[in-house]
Amino acid sequence: MSKIQNFLKGIVKENPVLVLILGTCPTLAVSTNVLSALGMGAASTIVLLCSNIVISALRNVIPDKVRIPCYIVLIAGFVTMVQMLVKAFAPALDNALGIYLPLIVVNCIILGRAEMFANKNKVIDSAVDALGMGVGFTLALFLMATIREVFGNGTWLGIEIPVLIDNHISIMTMAPGGFLVFGILIAVVNKVLNNKNPKKEFGCEGCPSADICGKKTCGDKEAE
Amino acid sequence: MTKLIIIMLSAVFINNYVLSRFLGICPFLGVSKKLNQAVGMSLAVIFVMLIATAVTWPIQMFLLEPGNLGYLQTIVFILVIASLVQLVEIILKRYIPSLHKSLGVYLPLITTNCAVLGVTILNIDEGYTFIEAMVNSLGSGLGFFLAMVMFSGVRSVIEGADVPKAFRGLPITLVAASITSLSFLGFSGVIENLFA
Numbered sequence: 529m530s531k532i533q534n535f536l537k538g539i540v541k542e543n544p545v546l547v548l549i550l551g552t553c554p555t556l557a558v559s560t561n562v563l564s565a566l567g568m569g570a571a572s573t574i575v576l577l578c579s580n581i582v583i584s585a586l587r588n589v590i591p592d593k594v595r596i597p598c599y600i601v602l603i604a605g606f607v608t609m610v611q612m613l614v615k616a617f618a619p620a621l622d623n624a625l626g627i628y629l630p631l632i633v634v635n636c637i638i639l640g641r642a643e644m645f646a647n648k649n650k651v652i653d654s655a656v657d658a659l660g661m662g663v664g665f666t667l668a669l670f671l672m673a674t675i676r677e678v679f680g681n682g683t684w685l686g687i688e689i690p691v692l693i694d695n696h697i698s699i700m701t702m703a704p705g706g707f708l709v710f711g712i713l714i715a716v717v718n719k720v721l722n723n724k725n726p727k728k729e730f731g732c733e734g735c736p737s738a739d740i741c742g743k744k745t746c747g748d749k750e751a752e
Numbered sequence: 753m754t755k756l757i758i759i760m761l762s763a764v765f766i767n768n769y770v771l772s773r774f775l776g777i778c779p780f781l782g783v784s785k786k787l788n789q790a791v792g793m794s795l796a797v798i799f800v801m802l803i804a805t806a807v808t809w810p811i812q813m814f815l816l817e818p819g820n821l822g823y824l825q826t827i828v829f830i831l832v833i834a835s836l837v838q839l840v841e842i843i844l845k846r847y848i849p850s851l852h853k854s855l856g857v858y859l860p861l862i863t864t865n866c867a868v869l870g871v872t873i874l875n876i877d878e879g880y881t882f883i884e885a886m887v888n889s890l891g892s893g894l895g896f897f898l899a900m901v902m903f904s905g906v907r908s909v910i911e912g913a914d915v916p917k918a919f920r921g922l923p924i925t926l927v928a929a930s931i932t933s934l935s936f937l938g939f940s941g942v943i944e945n946l947f948a
Binding site for chain 2: 549552553554556557597600601604605607608611612627630631633634635636639699702703704705706707708710711712714715716718719
């Protein structure tokens with residue numbers, strides 16, 4: 529796979545949010561306005577890039593058995609750095625993201641890419657993969673935040689939109705609007721990509737914990 | 753006492769972790785299909801939230817803050833939670849196998865659950881005392897339980913519905929979650945007037 533293909537797959541074919549359905553919590557939570565969505569996207573991309581590069585560079589050093597704790601420590605380290613940078617240079621963004629900034633640690637996209645890609649591939653490829661995934665994540669957040677801010681608040685990046693500003697639908701910026709817009713977006717993506725086999729369930733394939741719990745599908749396992 | 757009741761009620765209903773704070777969405781969507789699994793997962797979450805708070809709160813207050821190490825919070829908390837969950841799993845497996853059988857499968861999944869890390873960090877951010885932090889964790893866990901049980905009921909109805917092809921699976925589940933969370937909006941503002 530060429531580098532360009534590797535980069536592009538994160539944006540459309542394997543978009544982490546809309547196709548792989550990873551990182552749902554930050555997606556729903558920070559997409560109330562465009563600015564914080566972009567901030568969240570940028571912060572996650574930086575963490576993803578750093579962690580993918582380092583994990584890929586250390587892939588022959590880290591023992592297989594303790595790799596998940598190692599990844600978590602590395603990721604938490606990078607998140608702490610980003611947290612400090614944001615606090616120092618963009619305090620407004622720090623306020624807007626609040627608890628979701630430290631919670632990048634448990635964002636499935638980052639641990640998922642470490643587990644699925646970085647620990648098997650070379651440093652450059654991992655960096656390209658991280659950039660693609662990061663841009664895909666940011667774009668998906670941007671798209672959702674645009675819909676929610678334009679309809680829910682009547683503004684876009686703070687710019688007032690003539691008719692909508694007087695007729696905004698406040699529910700869109702609240703919790704139910706997040707679920708609704710996300711559901712409809714995934715349905716649209718299913719339709720557009722003409723997925724012959726649309727994701728039937730919220731699967732475990734992408735979940736980084738899948739490997740720890742050793743089951744391929746959440747839920748169904750213990751019933752039997 | 754009133755403050756404890758307010759913390760409890762607002763954690764369960766108003767700031768419900770799943771439906772208004774968007775924490776712990778993965779298990780909410782993944783394990784809510786059957787009622788017994790939803791109950792098992794939620795009990796495990798309540799359990800882990802309580803022990804995680806019981807351990808991380810003293811660590812923050814007696815180790816990190818006196819040592820000016822507040823910036824290590826994220827790393828320390830995630831590591832403590834991860835090792836705690838492992839430890840609890842081993843202990844349960846050895847001494848209470850029946851409980852391990854019903855909760856054990858869900859425990860590893862909770863390590864990377866943002867609701868657990870979220871509740872420990874929020875307890876610190878809000879400046880709660882130890883008792884308040886424990887009450888908040890219990891309330892958040894119960895709120896998670898409530899949302900899971902309610903939603904598994906909603907999902908069993910969707911199962912039999914005739915849904916457009918593109919909406920099948922996850923999309924319709926999210927739309928249903930949207931309506932469920934709409935019902936929780938009705939609670940906002942209740943607490944302020946309850947004890948006025």
